[in-house]
Amino acid sequence: MSNPKLVVFDLDYTLWAFWVQGVDPPFHKDKSTGDTAxxxxxxxxxNLDQYISFKQIYPGSKVTHFKRLQADSGVPFTDMMFFDDEQRNITDVSSLGVHCVLVHHGVATKLVNEELQHFLKKRCLTASQPDRTSDGH
Structure with missing residues (x-):
């Protein structure tokens, strides 16, 4: 079994402990700069850019974003993992078949490693299930 092909991290309150909308370092309000910038x-x-090989920052619906990610990357939803601090996003994106992780206190290496193990276990369990579509059931 393989690791996920695409791991997605929400930014605000997941990779960092604040909400970036409407602020820029040195963190003053600036309505002319968008959230994406x-x-x-x-x-x-x-220095997180060094770890990112495929970057999309998309304000709005997470389901719409994941559909766009899937189209742009070619990675199936079942080969994706998503970390976010908001339960509604976890619920919505899980419905696509993405392995989702609710983040309570920010992303840490330990959490990522544990969830990679859960992803692999889930894969193994799914692979060991009999294929009911091929035997007419």
Missing amino acids: GANQLLSLY
Whole structure:
């Protein structure tokens, strides 16, 4: 069994402990700068860009975003993992077949490693289930 092909992290209250909308470092209000520009700037300031090979920052519906991610990347939903701090997003994106993780106190290496193990276990269980579609059931 393989690891997820695409791991997605929500930004606000997941990768960092604040909400970036409407603020830019040095964190003053600036209505002329969009959320996406501020988020990109923070990813760079936190040196997180080095870990990102496929980046999309999409304000709005997480379901719409994941459909766009799937179309742009070609990765099936079942090969994706998503970390977010909001239960409504976890519920919505889970319905697509994405392995979702509710983050309570920010993302940490331990949490990511534990969830990679859960992802693999879920994969193994699914693979060991008999294929009911091939035998007419």
